[in-house]
Amino acid sequence: MNTRYALIRGQRPSSSAQAALQRKPRWHEMAIQGFLFFCGALSILTTAGIVLILGRESWLFFRSPEVSLREFLGTTKWQPSIGQFGIWPLVNATMMTTFFALLVALPLGLCTAIYLSEYASERVRSSLKPVLELLAGIPTVVYGYFALTFVTPLLRGILGRDVVEIYNTASAGIVIGILILPLITSMAEDALNAVPRSLREASYALGATRLETAATIVLPAATSGVAAAIILAISRAVGETMIVAIAAGAGPAFTFNPFKAAETMTGHIVRISGGDLSYDSMDYNSLFAIGLVLFLITFALNIVSRWFVQRFREVYE
Amino acid sequence: MNTLSAPSAPTVRYLPEGDSFRSHMAARHKKGTLWLTIFQAATLVSILALTALLYNIINQSFGWVAVRNQVEPEALAIEGTPLEELSKEQLITILEAYISKGVMRRLESEKPFSVRSREDVYQLVEERVINPEILRSWPLADSLLRRSAIHQEVVETFPGARLQFRAWINPQFLRAPQSANPAKAGVRTAMLGSLWIVGLTILVAFPVGVGAAIYLEEYAADNPLNRLIQTNINNLAGVPSIIYGMLGLAIFVRGLEPVTSGAIFGLSDPTTANGRTVISASLTLALLILPLIIINAQEAIRAVPRSLREASYAVGATHWQTIWHHVLPSALPGILTGTIFAMSRAMGETAPLVVVGASTFIAHDPTGPFSKFTSLPIQIYQWTARPQDLFRNLAAAAIIVLLVLLLAFNAVAIILRNRYRSKRREG
Amino acid sequence: MTAIHVLTATARLAPVQALAAARCESDCALEARQLSVYYGAFRAVKDVSLKIQRQKITALIGPSGCGKSTFLRALNRMNDLIPGSRTEGEVIFEGCNIYAPGVDPVEVRRRIGMVFQKPNPFPKSVYDNIAWAARINGFRGNMDDLVEQSLRQAALWDEVKDKLRQSALALSGGQQQRLCIARAIAIRPEIILMDEPASALDPIATLKIEDLMHELVKNYTIIIVTHNMQQAARVSDYTAFLMMDEDRAGYLVEYGPTDEVFTNPKDRRTEEYITGRFG
Ligand SMILES: Nc1ncnc2c1ncn2[C@@H]1O[C@H](COP(=O)(O)OP(=O)(O)OP(=O)(O)O)[C@@H](O)[C@H]1O
Numbered sequence A: 001m002n003t004r005y006a007l008i009r010g011q012r013p014s015s016s017a018q019a020a021l022q023r024k025p026r027w028h029e030m031a032i033q034g035f036l037f038f039c040g041a042l043s044i045l046t047t048a049g050i051v052l053i054l055g056r057e058s059w060l061f062f063r064s065p066e067v068s069l070r071e072f073l074g075t076t077k078w079q080p081s082i083g084q085f086g087i088w089p090l091v092n093a094t095m096m097t098t099f100f101a102l103l104v105a106l107p108l109g110l111c112t113a114i115y116l117s118e119y120a121s122e123r124v125r126s127s128l129k130p131v132l133e134l135l136a137g138i139p140t141v142v143y144g145y146f147a148l149t150f151v152t153p154l155l156r157g158i159l160g161r162d163v164v165e166i167y168n169t170a171s172a173g174i175v176i177g178i179l180i181l182p183l184i185t186s187m188a189e190d191a192l193n194a195v196p197r198s199l200r201e202a203s204y205a206l207g208a209t210r211l212e213t214a215a216t217i218v219l220p221a222a223t224s225g226v227a228a229a230i231i232l233a234i235s236r237a238v239g240e241t242m243i244v245a246i247a248a249g250a251g252p253a254f255t256f257n258p259f260k261a262a263e264t265m266t267g268h269i270v271r272i273s274g275g276d277l278s279y280d281s282m283d284y285n286s287l288f289a290i291g292l293v294l295f296l297i298t299f300a301l302n303i304v305s306r307w308f309v310q311r312f313r314e315v316y317e
Numbered sequence B: 001m002n003t004l005s006a007p008s009a010p011t012v013r014y015l016p017e018g019d020s021f022r023s024h025m026a027a028r029h030k031k032g033t034l035w036l037t038i039f040q041a042a043t044l045v046s047i048l049a050l051t052a053l054l055y056n057i058i059n060q061s062f063g064w065v066a067v068r069n070q071v072e073p074e075a076l077a078i079e080g081t082p083l084e085e086l087s088k089e090q091l092i093t094i095l096e097a098y099i100s101k102g103v104m105r106r107l108e109s110e111k112p113f114s115v116r117s118r119e120d121v122y123q124l125v126e127e128r129v130i131n132p133e134i135l136r137s138w139p140l141a142d143s144l145l146r147r148s149a150i151h152q153e154v155v156e157t158f159p160g161a162r163l164q165f166r167a168w169i170n171p172q173f174l175r176a177p178q179s180a181n182p183a184k185a186g187v188r189t190a191m192l193g194s195l196w197i198v199g200l201t202i203l204v205a206f207p208v209g210v211g212a213a214i215y216l217e218e219y220a221a222d223n224p225l226n227r228l229i230q231t232n233i234n235n236l237a238g239v240p241s242i243i244y245g246m247l248g249l250a251i252f253v254r255g256l257e258p259v260t261s262g263a264i265f266g267l268s269d270p271t272t273a274n275g276r277t278v279i280s281a282s283l284t285l286a287l288l289i290l291p292l293i294i295i296n297a298q299e300a301i302r303a304v305p306r307s308l309r310e311a312s313y314a315v316g317a318t319h320w321q322t323i324w325h326h327v328l329p330s331a332l333p334g335i336l337t338g339t340i341f342a343m344s345r346a347m348g349e350t351a352p353l354v355v356v357g358a359s360t361f362i363a364h365d366p367t368g369p370f371s372k373f374t375s376l377p378i379q380i381y382q383w384t385a386r387p388q389d390l391f392r393n394l395a396a397a398a399i400i401v402l403l404v405l406l407l408a409f410n411a412v413a414i415i416l417r418n419r420y421r422s423k424r425r426e427g
Numbered sequence C: 001m002t003a004i005h006v007l008t009a010t011a012r013l014a015p016v017q018a019l020a021a022a023r024c025e026s027d028c029a030l031e032a033r034q035l036s037v038y039y040g041a042f043r044a045v046k047d048v049s050l051k052i053q054r055q056k057i058t059a060l061i062g063p064s065g066c067g068k069s070t071f072l073r074a075l076n077r078m079n080d081l082i083p084g085s086r087t088e089g090e091v092i093f094e095g096c097n098i099y100a101p102g103v104d105p106v107e108v109r110r111r112i113g114m115v116f117q118k119p120n121p122f123p124k125s126v127y128d129n130i131a132w133a134a135r136i137n138g139f140r141g142n143m144d145d146l147v148e149q150s151l152r153q154a155a156l157w158d159e160v161k162d163k164l165r166q167s168a169l170a171l172s173g174g175q176q177q178r179l180c181i182a183r184a185i186a187i188r189p190e191i192i193l194m195d196e197p198a199s200a201l202d203p204i205a206t207l208k209i210e211d212l213m214h215e216l217v218k219n220y221t222i223i224i225v226t227h228n229m230q231q232a233a234r235v236s237d238y239t240a241f242l243m244m245d246e247d248r249a250g251y252l253v254e255y256g257p258t259d260e261v262f263t264n265p266k267d268r269r270t271e272e273y274i275t276g277r278f279g
């Protein structure tokens, strides 16, 4: 304060000016900084909370004499009422829905992305991209409704009512595919778009057609970006809850028939926790064990996806 | 240049020339066209799939319904005056004639008939005397295309029923609380619940999220701790929402039960004593959208030009003054857009709320952070899960309400951003 | 040098197609007739008419932004790829207008190759950069031989023969540019267009590219855009000078043998430009 005053008045800095220029602690700025740091650190607490809670309850679960890790990972029956805790029916159903989702979303998403980035005019692209982003914002419960009231009847109409059950993993998977379609398209298109123009020009100048340029120059150059999009989409599909809760079925079943009802990991957690649940029961703890598996799978997928993004950035940014 | 050998003549024919070139070219172009068709078809299918989604919702929220009245309105006409034109007193006599004394007394004690308006009484007659019941509904497409078949069907299977066109989304649907009767059920409770939850969520997540973004962009030195925080935030953005639900269940509902049930504030309502309250839901969703807000706000702050900061420092401002007076105002449009985007996400989340413990049935409005809660997506989920078709219609109507709300949010975000931008440009 | 065409921007081309075509057969590799290029409503190149001599190096010079690159790209229809761009006039190549309906731009580009200002190797190996170009064009010979031959012609073989399988992005800028030239000549175009091929390179690498051009011109027709007057004087046989008019549209001011343009320009503007930069 003193220095400023002195400077404004045009006085020569006196001997005390030296002291005035010295750094002084600004207490309220430090308080603010402390608060801001807390805000940032809260995210660490969140992760720690997730890991601790999932870990603790899972530990309680595995500690109980009724279950063992071996049974958990090695058997194919999940029936808490009779003390059977083999996670495979749930994992299997998750894999089935994810598989169907990719079956739909991969070809459609990649082809759409290539079309938008390599063929479509600027007008088409700039009108379709916001639509995609808007669609990505539709709540998943709406997609669940769509699965149950549109896709399932459609499947049953085509394949026959005795083949396709009302609740089935195929229709849930297909709709998850539609859900992640905007995500894949949008991210993959971004990756393709980030490939420098000069590469395309080089290719055209060598007498390549549009397809040859898109398929053998642009797509390979964008591989890691596209891979990141796909893996992130897989992670979304694995963690998707409401669609499977509504359309896939209520009750764990170990089946490879996509037209039969089966419950995924997420579906199971929602159904059980939506009912009356008493704390510290086996049911309660088992949910956290499933949650831990789910968390680990999606976490690993996200890490891999980020690694791909990093690699993509290194090449082009 | 001794490394150079003389280039061979360009006429060397090892590449296809002439006719062979032409046919080779034609084959390449054919392949190109084929794939172009595939790409276009894929784009079309993608668009179609997403259109089907919207079509399906519209299709389910309008259409014919078969209605049977307990008492036909024509039978209530007094001396040739149709029901609609009767006076309040005449309507009260009808009520007295059709419903029991006990119910009359209860209605009287709720609100004396003397102070009730005519419209109020008319509604009572409609609800209590005519008491329409919806027997079956048809989706919009059927209603338009198979009219005569539907008429036929109603005559055969629902004698005494009338066919009536119904928009499932209507003013009464918005006003009415939840009800077990599809004809009367509405989304008022759910809508208010959603607004409470989202409002509280933003109240918590906005300051914390922006604070974290400021910390990371403006203060954080490049050390392992801060890098960990950054990586961690990016990873949290990819954690499935249901995991957050489990976190909320364990921490807010169970661990902090005395706080979230309102007990330590002396608000021990026995129905909420288990901590499954609006505040638990909001805190859970706040953790869920925090990474989104942080990442968006960081981008907005990063976009503020360096020169602005330097100009501020150059006139002797402190770090925080620079941030508060220059960086944040410039970054605000971006931050707000990101926040509203995160808000939409919170608005549509279902799974974590189910896990945290949404109520399956509440018919009265939430009154504060310690009320039991439900929300629009929860309501949609519960109606969808019911096997009766009529509840599917209700779910479709509720989806329209949800989507319109979300659209409104986004519109507000865009308007806000534009207005703010032009103001700054003028200023 | 029998026919020296000094065409000015205002010169109108007489419709003596038959005669012109006959002469073209002998020594004219490419001819632009009244060529105009638009980006949307903006006209970047205005009515340029120019005959390029076979197996000679023609340099395009002119101030920045006058449309040299645009004109060059119009010669092998690279501008087709820019949304909103439009070309008027004709480019006659082997007696045929490359902008005529029914002409395949892919084929045009295969026969009129291009090297860009910034080296743009594909993110593939050195070998694959060349092999890919040949493969898509239906090459059925011995690929190893072709790669070696192309690299030798581009004076790059000795430097990269031990790292053919490494990524082309790991080469130096000058090496990358020569790789791009090798790639362009691997598909045996008749004409090579070069847009400031040495502008991103150091003097030594530039010299290598210039030597390379002198070798290549024995078999190819080369058109090069350059900002470097000394380079234009050193390498080219013919020089065309373009300028911008008031609307910033580029037009041809003077075109003739390099010696003449540089020592005895016919147009005052050419002289000003060359001495302004050259002295
Ligand atoms: N893709 C484009 N879209 C719109 N305008 C363009 C585009 N490319 C070039 N232009 C414009 O056309 C004019 C000529 O550009 P061009 O690149 O041909 O100039 P140039 O002579 O090659 O310049 P330089 O010597 O700097 O490379 C310029 O005014 C430029 O702004």
Ligand SMILES: [Mg+2]
Pocket: C068, C069, C070, C195
């Ligand atoms: Mg240029």
